[in-house]
Amino acid sequence: MHVHGISTSIAIFPFPSSTRAKPTNLNRSLELKLIDRHCLLISLAFSTTPFFLAKFETMGIINTNPVSKTTVDNGLSEVGKKQTVRSALALKEMRVCKGSCWIWPSITQRPFQAAEIIASINGINHSYFFSFTLSARKLYVYKSRVCNKETQEAVAMATPIPIDTFNLGFIGAGKMAESIAKGVVKSGVLPASRIRTAVHNDASRKEVFSSIGVKVFDTNKEVVEDSNVIIFSVKPQVVKDVVLQLTPVLSKKQLLVSVAAGTNLSELQEWAGHDRFIRVMPNTPAAVGEAASVMSLGTTATKEDGELVANLFGAIGKIWTVNEKLFDAVTGLSGSGPAYIFLAIDAMADGGVAAGLPRDLARGLACQTVLGAASMTIKTGKHPGQLKDDVASPGGTTIAGIHELEKGGFRGILMNAIVAAAKRGRELSQS
């Protein structure tokens, strides 16, 4: 993510809270190591001066950065202050930090003062400033990430995936793989003949995939050897062993994807010895082209790799790119969410039957009502509360039904379900 029109030379690093430590307790080399390790997590870099100009700016010969147009004694100029405040507000609006960022001031004049302003507006604790300034002009900015030279070179050298001919392999022929494969084939984005998988214990899975037209091998190794893009779709509890077993046959020419809940990119990359990884959290409505997915790119996944995965999952629903720290919450909401709605549909149908409707009609009405309400919320862009009010007439039927739902704690229960699922995702990532 790059913010246009902002030229404060400050790098903002959103870090997962588990990796936070007080930079003031670190020495310079430790700080640098930390930055290298987490370069993929950097999603904002405010730096606009071209490299060749920066050299002269550092020497004090020219001054290209509005924020640095200060008087020596009085700190930031009024123009600089206003610009910094605007930048800080833009950052706040994007909700990138929410109190979990570090700030690394650059070599330009008054960087710490600008950093203080950005920090205070974004609720970033002062102790999360790096203790030394950064030569922002020498930053390697790669898409949304600022990486070290090694990483940048690895990204630059990554062999492109042959977009028109690549094969897609699933390691784990389960329900999620089936939903993705069915959706991808149905959308026409990839013919079944270019999809591979292998069955594990349950032999009935062979027929499920063969009937779609997917090539089913006997072993995972064969899937890897015949695929350019490999999706790990086994349960989180076994993903480590499965990746480790396949590490010897994985090639850097391949793009790896994981859909496993609660399994971090850093772990996946370590097990695979392979940083060209993308983590995705889809959901089973992928099977009918209505998935809600998010993705996050690993250290050396390229922009094109991201586009390929966005294209695949975009063909089977909607996909958002998010900071990986949001994955557990996403898993709780959209990963697990279809199950809550299936439960709601079943319960609504039961209610209809209890009120005297035939079962088929009750289920049909329940399904269409959920579909219609979701579609209306998206298409009108109205707040769901407003749409709810539009249904509920004074003293009418709807408000009588809502009253019962509220008495039973409907909203709180749904919220708790999502929070509990997110917590379980976090537990899985820590186990």
Ligand SMILES: NC(=O)C1=CN([C@@H]2O[C@H](COP(=O)(O)OP(=O)(O)OC[C@H]3O[C@@H](n4cnc5c(N)ncnc54)[C@H](OP(=O)(O)O)[C@@H]3O)[C@@H](O)[C@H]2O)C=CC1
């Ligand atoms: N289901 C969902 O709604 C969603 C699932 N996910 C994620 O997708 C992943 C898969 O979940 P899901 O499809 O539901 O689970 P399933 O149990 O349906 O699928 C897992 C598959 O992995 C196979 N498997 C187990 N061990 C191995 C192995 N060593 N080598 C190859 N295959 C193996 C299993 O085969 P067998 O049964 O024969 O052992 C099974 O077919 C999970 O990590 C989950 O977190 C993500 C989003 C939504």
Ligand SMILES: O=C(O)[C@@H]1CCC=N1
């Ligand atoms: O229940 C699970 O663990 C998986 C992850 C998201 C949806 N199902």
